[in-house]
Amino acid sequence: MSLTSILVLNGPNLSRLGKREPQVYGYRTLEDINRSLSDSFPDISFEFFQSEYEGALLEKLFACEDRGGFTGVILNAGAFTHYSIALRDAISAVSIPVVEVHLSNIYAREEFRHKSVISAVCSGIISGFGFESYQLGVRALLGIAGKGRQ
Numbered sequence: 001m002s003l004t005s006i007l008v009l010n011g012p013n014l015s016r017l018g019k020r021e022p023q024v025y026g027y028r029t030l031e032d033i034n035r036s037l038s039d040s041f042p043d044i045s046f047e048f049f050q051s052e053y054e055g056a057l058l059e060k061l062f063a064c065e066d067r068g069g070f071t072g073v074i075l076n077a078g079a080f081t082h083y084s085i086a087l088r089d090a091i092s093a094v095s096i097p098v099v100e101v102h103l104s105n106i107y108a109r110e111e112f113r114h115k116s117v118i119s120a121v122c123s124g125i126i127s128g129f130g131f132e133s134y135q136l137g138v139r140a141l142l143g144i145a146g147k148g149r150q
Helices: 030-040 054-067 078-082 085-093 132-144
Strands: 004-010 044-050 072-076 098-102 124-127
Touching: 004 030, 004 054, 004 132, 030 044, 030 132, 044 054, 054 085, 072 132, 098 132, 124 132
Parallel strands: 004 044, 004 072, 072 098, 098 124
Antiparallel strands: none
């Protein structure tokens, strides 16, 4: 494992990027986003994980902490952002920093999307910059870890 390892954790419906509502989410796929991160940050070891299932996300988050060596987590929880107390509790239960990211500006969308139950237990939130939200999330984690160069 490299000196800096980051888990990129994606929730439900993100497997449909590029097909699902491209006017909101764009035409890039999740694989495009993952490749862009790896290309933009070649000195970072990324682990990418996406699931439609809440429990799988919790298990991955716990496994990441239990294995150790991770600088932090970039999390796009999808719809779980708005109602998953289980995910909120899991983030609270780990000691590694989690940065919440969203492709769209959740505050410029439907009112139910304005509430995030996970934001209060995340190190920060980045929303509305498309695929750049992930890039900004990595920079935020590097800053938190004291490894940022900017």
